[in-house]
Amino acid sequence: GFPGAPGLQGQRGESSFLYRSAFSVGLTTPTTTTDTPLHFAKIFYNEQHHYDDISGKFRCFIPGVYYFTFHLTVQGQGCKVGLYRNGRVILLTLDQFLTADLDQSSGGAVLNLSSGDQVWLQVYGAEQEEVGIYADINNDSTFTGFLIQARLPSSPLDNRRR
């Protein structure tokens, strides 16, 4: 007999458009809190609400590789800030302050997160001379993160073996 009909076309390739996660937020006032996450109330972008503006923490809903970065205005005293993941400090940045020399402090890292992981910024240590994070309507201090690469439940290579 004749050969059968050709098989169905393969599935569309895995798409990155299904995996979205990004946030970008800013402080609205100076902060002197040392024992809790910095609380960013100015929202540049938070469409997926993965940054929780109540707790001040980013929560990972899509496992994968993320980039986080922050840019802080340092005024009045030094500023020592940590990027935390689940209660552990990943990255520490210290900027010292001299009278009339307001500065910018910044940092960033790529992190591989699992679902439920939380990431936030927090003043490090209790030294009162190092909580000089400043912000007002003319001076932003920001925290930003976004998904670079989602980690799929099953890899495309696995799919190809089927």
Added chain:
Amino acid sequence: GFPGAPGLQGQRGESSFLYRSAFSVGLTTPTTTTDTPLHFAKIFYNEQHHYDDISGKFRCFIPGVYYFTFHLTVQGQGCKVGLYRNGRVILLTLDQFLTADLDQSSGGAVLNLSSGDQVWLQVYGAEQEEVGIYADINNDSTFTGFLIQARLPSSPLDNRRR
């Protein structure tokens, strides 16, 4: 009869490969302009020409979520710079200067743009003591942006229902 020929390979996944937008540019000289966009003439990357080196503005051709960041050399006087979107200041960064303490000022944000939106950097305010953006062959001051996630006309999920 024999089985039919295998089906055709599936379409390439709805992928970010079709949606490209990134630029990275630098100043070549110090600037004291306060009423127009900073004009970055050193091109690190601008393949799609979405950064217009005549106007100094990035123009959005692919609606979606972008990351913008800048790193400026501050010399001679303070530096107060805004990240603008369509004539409105989104983000303000001030760095003060002391004699012999050249500094770096930086900032960044994620923004959700529509086609035709324009984004640029501009000195904020007319105070002559805060236009100390410095650049020469040994000191870069840069402005960078790139598409994180395109916003598709129809979502992949819609496609799958067909």
Added chain:
Amino acid sequence: GFPGAPGLQGQRGESSFLYRSAFSVGLTTPTTTTDTPLHFAKIFYNEQHHYDDISGKFRCFIPGVYYFTFHLTVQGQGCKVGLYRNGRVILLTLDQFLTADLDQSSGGAVLNLSSGDQVWLQVYGAEQEEVGIYADINNDSTFTGFLIQARLPSSPLDNRRR
């Protein structure tokens, strides 16, 4: 006779998830080396091992557009650092230091790389007063890069013409 059974379903289409490259590393000690790449031994992320922690250089295995950024702690003296590509300085950042005013220096750029290209950070020039890059357990100095957009061997548009 009857036609044969239908053919097998086609392969899944090309996926963007196959193209991964990101690294994020930090210094563990102050450095005064001026003639070799900075050597970052603290690993935040380097799953694909495209950052070579022996040479201190990132090596491009996936041709495409990358974002690189660094955030350095400046202490004790000024800090003049270059972002190098294959032996050529792409970007230079200088931060000066005053007693008791530890600073942060930062920079970044988008670069279009080909396979085999190498990118690294290195102190620029031999002036002994500008090698003040500081790092210890409480002060991070980091270097980060990640793939924004892979350059495919054949473009999706070409494939669609077949």
